[in-house]
Amino acid sequence: MDNDAFTDDLEGTDHHPVLIACSHGTDNPQGRAVVSHLVGQVRELLPDIEVLETYVDVQYPQVDEVVASVAPGRGVVVVPLLLSGGFHVNVDIASAVRSRVSTGSPTVAASPLGPDPRLASILVDRLDSAGALPGDAVVVAAAGSSDAAAAADVEQVAADVAESWEGPVSIGYAASATPRVAVATDLARSALGGAEHGRVAMATYLLAPGFFSNRLAEAGADIVAEPLGAHPLIAQIIVDRFNEALTQLPAAV
Known part of the structure; x- marks a missing residue:
């Protein structure tokens, strides 16, 4: 990994804090484009702030390297461009932050993007665009985590969706938690009284296309909505998380 790419980006900038936008990383070209587009939107919203892009897995540069590359002080x-807490927030990102703090440089991690009512509104928009109708059962489909706090985050978003959706709303996971999306789809269909009594629509609670979205497409739902994508509201959430975290940032040296 070439750290010169980071230091070159920082030369000549002022002393505003750096926003490091940290996503999961993916091999999917569409998924990569979504994240890059989001980061571009954030740069437009914060023209005076240096915004760097990094990842916790799959892609490079990874978060520990990028955090360490910023000028001391x-x-x-x-x-985190992640929808809930969990391993990557609590371990990967937290470790990178602790390492830099130990050198005396002011560093904090913001909260993940979710839960946030704006994410639920995007999910409903995606369902509408996919052809879901009032009365259809909705499965909010998340990646999944063994972390209880991450599950609570997903439950809150599902509750937010339920407030504006005219039909039953439940949750399914692609991995690491239960019920898995295929089981959740079957349960939702059974609760309707069978396929002849209604459809099951999947609200894809993922930031971008990739490994997990491919799994959701195979879960048996009648409708599978697109992931959240590079929606302007998500860019605004990123900015809000940055501004919230600034209040916890010690003064620069």
Whole structure:
């Protein structure tokens, strides 16, 4: 990994804190494009802030390297482009932050993107665009985590969806938690009284296309909505998380 790419980006900038936008990483070209588009939107919303893109897995540069590359003493806010807490927030990002703090440089991690009512509104928009109708059962389909706090985050988003959706709303996971999406789809269909009594629509609670979205397409739902994608509301959530975290950032040296 070439750290010169980071240091070159920082030369000549002022002493504003750096926003490090940290996503999961994916091999999917569409997924990569979504994240890059989001980061571009954030740069437009924060023209005076240096915004760097990094990942916790699959892609490079990874978060520990990017955090360590910022000039000593300059403030850093790592914003997880992740929809809930879990291993990557609590271990990968937290470790990178602790390492830099130990050198005396002001560094904090912001909260993940979810839960947030704006994410639920995007999910409903995606369902509408996919052809879901009032009365259809909705399965909010998330990646999944063994972390209880991450599950609680998903439950909150599902509750937010239920407030504006005219039909039953449940949850399914692609991995690491239960019920898995195929089981959740079957349960939702059974609760309707069978396929002849209604459809099951899947609200894809993923940021971008990739490994998990491919799994959701195979779960048996009648309708599978697109992931959240590079929606302007998500860019605004990223900015909000950055601004919230700034209040916890010690003064730069």
